[in-house]
Amino acid sequence: MFGSFSYQTKIFLALAAFLFAVLTIINVINYYRNESLIMNDLAQNKQQTTIKLQEQVDDMLKEMDKLSISVNASDSIMSVMKGISSDSDRNYFIEHPAISADVRNALLSFTSLQPLKGRISLVSRFGDYLDLSNKMDNIKADKSQIRLMPTFREYLGMEEYKRYLAPHPDSWSVSGERVVSVVRPLRDNYNVYGYVEISYAVKELENIFFFRNDLTFGNVLILGSDRSILFSSLSQAQERKFDDGARLTMTLNGEFGHFQWRHSGTRQMVFYSKLTSTDWNILLVEDLSAFLRPIESLRFSSITIFFGVLTVLLFLLYLYTNRVTRPLRRLKDSLANVDLTKLELLPAKLRTRNEITLLGVAFQGLLNELKISMRQAEKSNQRAMVAQMNALQAQVNPHFLHNTLTVIAAHGKSSGNPKVTEICIALSDMLRYTMKFDRKDSTIGAEIEHVEQYLTLMQSKYEGILEIETDIAPDIRPVPIPRLTMQPLVENAFHHGFSGIDPPWKLSVRGIVNEGRWTITIADNGIGLSPELLEKINVQVGELRDDPGRETERLAEEDEENENDLMRNRQGNGIGLANVVARLYLFYGGEVEFRADNSPGGGAIFSITGRR
Numbered sequence: 001m002f003g004s005f006s007y008q009t010k011i012f013l014a015l016a017a018f019l020f021a022v023l024t025i026i027n028v029i030n031y032y033r034n035e036s037l038i039m040n041d042l043a044q045n046k047q048q049t050t051i052k053l054q055e056q057v058d059d060m061l062k063e064m065d066k067l068s069i070s071v072n073a074s075d076s077i078m079s080v081m082k083g084i085s086s087d088s089d090r091n092y093f094i095e096h097p098a099i100s101a102d103v104r105n106a107l108l109s110f111t112s113l114q115p116l117k118g119r120i121s122l123v124s125r126f127g128d129y130l131d132l133s134n135k136m137d138n139i140k141a142d143k144s145q146i147r148l149m150p151t152f153r154e155y156l157g158m159e160e161y162k163r164y165l166a167p168h169p170d171s172w173s174v175s176g177e178r179v180v181s182v183v184r185p186l187r188d189n190y191n192v193y194g195y196v197e198i199s200y201a202v203k204e205l206e207n208i209f210f211f212r213n214d215l216t217f218g219n220v221l222i223l224g225s226d227r228s229i230l231f232s233s234l235s236q237a238q239e240r241k242f243d244d245g246a247r248l249t250m251t252l253n254g255e256f257g258h259f260q261w262r263h264s265g266t267r268q269m270v271f272y273s274k275l276t277s278t279d280w281n282i283l284l285v286e287d288l289s290a291f292l293r294p295i296e297s298l299r300f301s302s303i304t305i306f307f308g309v310l311t312v313l314l315f316l317l318y319l320y321t322n323r324v325t326r327p328l329r330r331l332k333d334s335l336a337n338v339d340l341t342k343l344e345l346l347p348a349k350l351r352t353r354n355e356i357t358l359l360g361v362a363f364q365g366l367l368n369e370l371k372i373s374m375r376q377a378e379k380s381n382q383r384a385m386v387a388q389m390n391a392l393q394a395q396v397n398p399h400f401l402h403n404t405l406t407v408i409a410a411h412g413k414s415s416g417n418p419k420v421t422e423i424c425i426a427l428s429d430m431l432r433y434t435m436k437f438d439r440k441d442s443t444i445g446a447e448i449e450h451v452e453q454y455l456t457l458m459q460s461k462y463e464g465i466l467e468i469e470t471d472i473a474p475d476i477r478p479v480p481i482p483r484l485t486m487q488p489l490v491e492n493a494f495h496h497g498f499s500g501i502d503p504p505w506k507l508s509v510r511g512i513v514n515e516g517r518w519t520i521t522i523a524d525n526g527i528g529l530s531p532e533l534l535e536k537i538n539v540q541v542g543e544l545r546d547d548p549g550r551e552t553e554r555l556a557e558e559d560e561e562n563e564n565d566l567m568r569n570r571q572g573n574g575i576g577l578a579n580v581v582a583r584l585y586l587f588y589g590g591e592v593e594f595r596a597d598n599s600p601g602g603g604a605i606f607s608i609t610g611r612r
Contacts, residue, residue, distance in 0.1 A: 007325055007328065008321050008322060008325040011321045011324075011325065012317060012318055012321045015317055015321070016314055016317060019310070019313055019314070019317065020310065023306060023309065023310055023313075024306075027302060027303075027306045030298075030302060031299075031302060034295060034298055034299065034302070035295050035299075038294060038295050038298065039292070039295065042291060042294070043258055043269070043271075046258070046269070046271045046284060046286060046291075047256060047257075047258060047271050047273075049271075049284065050256065050271040050272065050273045050282055050283075050284045051256055051273045053208060053209060053220065053273070053282050053284070054256075054273035054274070054275055054282040056208045057205065057208060057222075057275060057280075057282060058275050058276050058277050060180075060200065060204060060205075060208065061164060061180075061182065061275070061277040061278065062277055064118075064180075064181075064182045064198040064200060065162055065182050065184070065198075065277070067110055067111070067120065067198045068162060068182055068183075068184035068196050068198050069184070070110040071107070071110070071120070071122070071184070071186070071196045072184055072186050072187075072196065074106055074110075076102065076103075076106050077103055077106055077107075077122070077186075078186065078188070078193065080099055080102075080103055081122075081124055081125075081186050081193040081194050082193050084124045084125075084126060084128055084193075084194075085126070086126045089142075089143060089144070090142070090143070091128050091129060091142065091143055092124065092126075092128040093128055093129065093130040100130055103122065103130060104130070104132055107120050107122075107132045108132065115134070116132065116133070116134045117134070117200050117201075117204055118133070118134065118179065118198065118199045118200040118201055118204070119131055119132070119133040119134075119135070119170070119172060119173075119179070119197075119198075119199045120132040120133070120196065120197075120198055120199075121172050121196065121197040121198075121199065122194065122196050123146065123152070123155075123194050123195055123196075123197070124193065124194040125156060125192060125193055125194050126143060126147075127142075127143035127144070127146040127147040127152065128143060128194075129141065129143075129146055129172075131172055133172075133173075135173065137173045137174040137175050137177075138172060138173065138174070139171075139172055139173065139174055149171065151171065155183050155185065155195045155197075156185065156192055156194070156195060157192075158183070158185060161184065161185070162182055162183065162184045163182070163183045163184075164180075164181070164182050164277065164278045164280075165180065165181040165182070165183065166180070166222070166224060166230035166231070166280075167179065167180055167202045167205070167230060167231050168181070170199055172197075172199070177201055177202075178201070178202040179199040179200060179201055179202060180199070180200050180201075180202060180204070180205060181197050181198060181199040181200075182197070182198050183195055183196070183197045184196055184198075202231070205222075205231060206233075209233060219233065219234065219284060219285045219286060220232075220233045220282070220283070220284060220285075221233070221234065221282075221283040221285065222280055222281070222282060222283070223252075223272075223280065223281045223283060224279070224280055225279040225280070230280060234285065252272050252274070252281055254274075255273065255274050256271075256272060256273040256274065257271075257272060258270060258271040258272070260288065261285075266287075267287075267288035267289070268285050268286065268287060268288060269285070269286045269287075269288050269291050270283055270284070270285050270286075271283070271284040271286070272284075408420065408424050419460060422456065422460070423456070423457060423460050426453040426454075426456040426457055427453075427457060429449075429450075429453050430450060430453045430454060430457075433446070433449075433450045433453075433483075434484065441480050441481065441482055441483060441587065442480070442481060442482070442483040443477060443478055443479060443480055443481060444472070444476050444477055444478075444479045444481050444511065444518075444520065445472075445477030445478065447481055447483075447484075447485060447486045447487075448470065448472050448477070448486070448509070448511070450484075450486075450487060451470075451486050451487055451490050451509060452470065454487055454490060454491075455468050455470075455490070455507070458494060462503070462505065465503035465504050465505060466503070466504070466505050466506075466507070467504055467505070467506045467507070468506075468507050468508075468509075469506075469507070469508040469509070469510075470508070470509045470510075471508075471509075471510045471511070472509070472510070472511035473511050473512055473513050473518075475513045475518075475612075476511050476512075476513055476518040476520075476612070479518055479610070479612065480587075481584075481587070482580075482583040482584060482586075482587045485580055485583065485584065485608075486509070486520065486522065488576070488577060488579075488580050489522045489577075489580065489606045490507070490509070490522060492577070492604070492606070493505075493507050493522075493524035493526055493604070496526070496527075496604075497524040497525075497526025497527060497528070497603060497604055498524070498526045498527075499526075499527070500527055501525075501526055501527050505524070505525065505526070506524065506525040506603075507522075507523070507524050508521075508522070508523050508524075509521075509522050510523075513612065516611060516612055517609055517610065517611055517612065518609070518610055518611075518612055519607055519608070519609045520607065520608045520609075521605060521606070521607045522605070522606045522607075523599055523603060523604070523605045523606075524603045524604055525599075525601070525602055525603040526602075526603050526604060527602075527603075528598040528599070528602060528603050528604050529596065529597075529598055529604050534596060534597070534598065537577070537596045538596065540578060540581075541581055541594055541596070544578065544581045544582045544585055545581075545585055545590070545594075581594050584608065588610055591610060591611050592608065592609065592610040593607075593608070593609040593610070594606075594607070594608055595607045595609075
């Protein structure tokens, strides 16, 4: 029974069964695995967010540390710090404003690539103080006050190379703004000469934690190595709960991770990532009910979506199979009702509903017609082989002609007639160029040399009455072009242009390059082209441009009724203008333009334009 169905019905039923099975499997898998998959995905996204926050905080701390390293590595600053003595009770940097300016310039050079985000504080071992800040609330403390600060001796005596300070009030500002700092002693291998403190406002941390996505600013913490809260954006109530519950029980294993925090009937997801610069940890706290809300919504809607999607897809599948098989049905009807011998539509005689079978029968008829075309192609190949044999016969013993010309040239030279030698050499070079049957293409440079040889012969014939000018841009000489393209255009001047006009005769061959296109122009001062002939040339050039292969075949099969026809002239080298134009369009694939026109001053102009 299934075999009697139409091709469209078979495709629809097969794809519908496959679609139903796939959707059912996907729905069942999603039902049992959705929770764990989405949970892992959400956790991974939150974990990546935490890691990104940690990386940005690390970058900020490393940026601060890089400034402190630059200060410690500065020879000029270290030289100043070493030169400060304890003789004076006044601030060394106030007593020496020029040195202070140099130090500030050095500090500015460390931040030249970006604006200063905070404060650079420089303190000598004797309490001398200088700072560079983007704010104007600096304290006015003398050396004795600085030496009494509890951190003064601590920082000078610290053994580590640097120390990161958690958010704390800024000791060097009147407002006491909270800052994050890195302190580095300024030392060499033997002595400590002071220390530098790089401070960024806590606002820089807040800018890192305040981002516009599903997370908010109010759920980020920074914990110290003892799990104390160094920075928090939680509310005070949440912070107390966290400080009383989670901080005492949690363990932060590894560089990053996450865990659930249960306290007072609430559940939170906590994600953490350890800073690489110090032993602090970045924590991201998220309410678990909000965290799992996408899973609950997806569970509720999965069955509804399954049947809705299945219905829509089945409807679209029916439309798709109907549209896909419609061309097959139309093709079947056309091929089954066409008589290729008479090109007339006939009533279909086959009644089967299997379109593929009908296509096979119809294509069998096309194969029969193809056999006829193959026989015709075989005849064309035979004609091509005959033409090739004729070309090969033209190459038989070509050295005889060259040897004969060599003998004549030698005789002319021995008899004191160099003109004969020049003519023989030019003619020999022309014969050698035209007999290169192994290649059908050449270059513009080679074509120009061939034309110059031809013009050498013409100057010998029309000595004193023929003026020739050639000007070819060097850039276009390597451009490929069909062989024997330019000589027929030059010959036109002698066969048509100069007939019926008194000398002197002028002929110019020019080649230029302009905006990526090259142009060859051949002009004479002859009688020019009549309006009728010019119109005929343009019509045939247009036909050759549209279909060069077919039009060339037609011209080749026509009888040479008029030997003076410019388009099919066989005099000279036996190549007509139609042959030249057709070979140009075939060679360049249409990317060439051939034009024939009359010069305003008299004479004909032929131009060939192509892309480089």
